[in-house]
């Protein structure tokens with residue numbers, strides 16, 4: 389983020405009288421000297437008095453740039469309450485409203501993030517990157533970069549997508565202790581294909597259509613080269629690029645740069661982790677063996693294919709299936725229906741591998757027909773179509789399975805394929821459930837037992853994955869690293885969480901969990917012989933996890949104090 393001393397050193401009313409005097413600040417603050425806990429209580433009280441989630445988002449955005457330490461103390465200590473404000477679902481609203489709320493997000497002169505133009509030449513880009521935060525003594529370690537073309541399930545929001553890199557980086561800090569002064573949110577402005585935005589008088593980005601592929605890939609390549617030239621050790625996280633380009637970018641750069649695509653790989657890893665625990669539950673509670681699963685993906689974009697690939701790896705590596713045996717357990721559905729190789733349309737490359745050819749020439753369009761035909765054990769939604777898992781579909785899942793697995797993973801909540809309450813009611817409370825955005829808890833009327841739904845969101849993976857990569861500094865992030873990160877997350881459930889049938893650890897343990905995920909990434913880098921000497925030494929001393937934890941930034945970490 390932006391690293392002015394004003395934001396990270398500011399303690400406001402918590403500054404002692406002697407410090408105020410030494411810094412010539414006496415008179416610029418009211419006379420009270422209070423501690424950060426009082427400051428936190430005041431902010432929370434005011435925040436809670438605001439009925440609108442967007443207003444809360446704006447207040448927190450402002451606090452981040454005026455009082456960074458307080459901001460992160462609140463986010464870390466109250467993550468359950470704050471995640472829906474700074475991340476999904478509210479970040480989706482903030483991105484849609486970006487042009488309207490922009491003037492209120494940061495104080496004058498403080499940028500919201502780094503906006504790079506797709507048309508600038510290499511030298512101009514390098515200068516822009518260097519001059520983004522000239523006062524900072526800290527080089528960024530992680531950049532989250534988007535072109536705003538597929539923001540959550542909300543479509544092309546152009547530069548309005550800036551909220552996403554910012555939201556993700558806030559979770560890096562809160563969830564994995566990345567130093568906030570070493571984070572860099574980036575939007576590459578290549579125009580937008582959203583006609584409504586191009587004609588909106590307040591739209592803040594370039595009012596032109598996105599370029600064709602040749603220009604697109606050249607522009608992104610220039611931007612990435614500029615970022616890596618200015619900051620050679622930077623980890624780059626691709627976020628919310630349309631599937632049309634997400635796969636191409638990952639393929640091009642994954643063996644070239646220290647980078648990953650969060651929507652393909654992060655989502656793949658987090659949902660694999662939840663599925664490992666769901667598969668175990670279905671096995672112990674209803675005798676379903678891993679090889680008898682039949683999984684429908686409703687949606688066939690970057691997220692769905694990323695998740696299918698990861699679960700397939702699990703079937704092959706951990707369950708001993710051949711590639712073909714594993715592949716046959718997946719059916720993918722897109723906007724035209726079940727994806728088959730004889731459907732008559734030209735499939736984009738990422739769908740070809742999972743296209744079915746055992747449909748005897750019959751095509752299926754409607755989800756209910758598809759469910760009846762396949763008789764799935766699991767239904768995974770990554771289609772951004774609200775309500776697609778109808779009561780009838782959910783009831784059918786409950787007829788077919790003692791413990792149906794239903795994961796409506798699209799974001800934000802308004803795009804989810806069903807709600808937790810829908811899924812519980814239609815399945816006699818037997819559903820094994822996870823959603824992309826947290827749904828409210830559900831109380832079973834008969835027993836008065838309150839059930840808290842799992843949140844299958846890549847926020848459980850990318851912070852730890854990024855922390856591990858930043859510390860170990862491997863040349864690239866390998867598929868095995870991602871896989872090991874997913875396994876580590878699945879294994880991180882405490883005995884109590886396992887007993888409760890949870891799929892993911894409690895959110896308030898996210899720092900511990902991220903350290904475990906980071907450790908798995910570092911161990912893999914060590915095995916591959918690509919780990920930094922610090923990580924190798926910590927491992928040799930039997931102190932790897934402790935070393936990782938010690939490296940995590942917290943609001944109590946030392947800060948420079950010289951301004952308000």
Ligand SMILES: NC(=O)C1=CN([C@@H]2O[C@H](COP(=O)(O)OP(=O)(O)OC[C@H]3O[C@@H](n4cnc5c(N)ncnc54)[C@H](OP(=O)(O)O)[C@@H]3O)[C@@H](O)[C@H]2O)C=CC1
Pocket residue numbers: 538539540541542630631632650651655658686687688689690691692721722723724725770771772773797798799800803823824825844845846847
């Ligand atoms: N929980 C999490 O951590 C994450 C959740 N997501 C969510 O996943 C969703 C999808 O992301 P992504 O894959 O990148 O997006 P895409 O837009 O690339 O993919 C959407 C897919 O859904 C399909 N689809 C659209 N409408 C329908 C319909 N009526 N019936 C069936 N399929 C339909 C599309 O079909 P077609 O190919 O024919 O256009 C496409 O395959 C988003 O909502 C995103 O927020 C993403 C990453 C992480």
Ligand SMILES: CC(=O)C(=O)O
Pocket residue numbers: 539540541628650651798799824845846847
């Ligand atoms: C969570 C996330 O990365 C998405 O919905 O795109």
Ligand SMILES: [Mg+2]
Pocket residue numbers: 540627628650651
């Ligand atoms: Mg995303």
